[in-house]
Amino acid sequence: MMEPVLQADQVSFRYGGGETALRDVSFCVPRKAKIALVGANGAGKSTLLLMLNGMLRPETGEIRYHGKPLEYSRSSLREIRRRVGFVFQDADRQIIAPTVWQDVAFGPVNLGYRDEKLSSLVTTALHQVGLEGFERRPPHLLSGGEKKRVAIAGILAMDPEVLILDEPTSTLDPAGSEDIMDLLEELHHQGRTIIISTHDVELAHSWADTVILMEKGRIIASGSPGDAFSDRELVRRARLRTPVIVELYTELIRRGIRECPQMPRSVLDIIRIIECDRHGGMQITTHGCGTITVLDIARADQDEVLQLIEEQQVRTIGAMGSRAKICLRQWGIIPDYTYAVIDKCILHAMNGRSSLILTSGGMVLRVAERVREFNRENDRSIRVITGNRSDTGGISHSPREEETGEAG
């Protein structure tokens, strides 16, 4: 088995010698994992998260980073905090400086970066969260979602391996939450390990690959989202609610639908289960499958996109990643989907309708992969077309090249 990035071993903690906040907690975080800590208020989620970058020191037990126990000397704490970035629940509490640029530069400056290296780190971080042009803005004039992005950029500028977010969506509206979750998806795709705490069960269920349920300072369940949420008793004890998809699936089984080896996680999965039960496979409309066109926005201009939309008579447009969303906003195109885009477009294709996904960089490959996987599992042949005029599907551009391409 691959060595875990972070590991908590029998960790216990009390605040100020008072009530116990954590009792004998053990868990490990594999590389490139997407983990959601789920539990009621006061279950100890934040306490546990604060231990992972050494902000709190366990009373008993230890935290290990790449197998090595954390040391609490000044220099090793700096190192662990650079490696394990922490985004606070309240962005206002995290944003220190009076302008966006200064705040994002805060970490890198303290790590000793200066001049060109510093500005390139800040520019890249702002680019990643989609906040170019916000450099001079003071944080108090930003919206909640924008503040959250500044907070995330401030951490990304230190290039952490692990990203911890305490309740990343608790203060955001649904659209804002989806944007942040899409951003996390993008960051995960770049190879970062991400841990969040939340009490939004739907979000944890659809996003995470491992869900950890907590109750009164203990871990009571840990596993795939389907497993963690399917035990009603545990969900009740953790003061949570069963996600709608899980509930729907349980009821469908009670109504006699055949069980599926994998717990469903999305609307697409549920549809597949129903169709497989009814027809032995996913049904297609009489006029066949629709296609999915993917366009790398970093290498297309406004005319190309508009022309493509016109030519192919695309009615459904999905935007994945902050880059694509910014471009569409600038060009006055309103995307239909900005979250769980691939699933929605697959559903559209099954209904015989074609759609266009605008995204950038490595996410283009991800679309192709996901659709290929779906095709294989369901014996379907939804076509993915690479929409860029200039190539035939090979993605070789690095993010840096995209940046310069954009500036020109």
Place this chain on the structure above:
Amino acid sequence: MIEHLLDEHAQKSAISHISPRTKLLLGLGTLVITLIAGSILLPLIAAVSLSLVILCIARIPPGVYLRLLLIPAAFTLMSLLVILLLGGGGETLWEFSPSSALTLTITRESLSQAALIFSRVAGGVTSLLFISLTTPFTDIIRVLNQCRVPREITDLMAILYRNIFILLDQATQIHAAQVMRLGYSHPREATESFGMLCGSLFISSWNAGDDLLRAMDCRCYDGEFAQLTPSEPVRARSLLPVILYLSLLAGLALISATDMIPGAI
């Protein structure tokens, strides 16, 4: 809120691309000249011309600007009234005695003193408003940095500036919550509510301080605070008119000083 307003307009002003140093030179230069000039006319000229700059070049909405002017206007008028009626010497122009114990008079001297103060206030307020409406606070910090003000002071200014808005937000919320529960309906309750407001603000700023330390710690704080990249360069196109304008004002001040006795203060 007025504090949000000022900074927001400064961010959006049509001359935000001009170097903060040029703008500070114009604002502070005018301020100094209006304060040392002995003539009544000169500060008024400065006030009118800077107002034109604020409205026509920086494109600050007139309504906003007028509302901002009203704030100092209220207490200026009050103090002018006092100087006008109680200041004195010279020929009496107008007399009024509401009772035998009190006689209010306006004299030639008090009139000219009041006029001088009014014009200086007008000039001074306009120059300060010019600075705050066109130069974001962060730019001012940057200029201070370039002027070699110690880092400790400018860093502290930056943190204070950032936290003022958080504290204000909190104060507004607590105040609203109190008003909703009729906390300010009677003087007695109002005093009590205000005390509570101050108390909880103190506690929450104390906590905010703790949080700030934690946030800085979390981001590897090591005594360094990022400075904004160098500001826009000072350009001749904007600097020359400013110097021309200031020399003109200074010249006028010199001329008026020779044929007038400097202000009576």
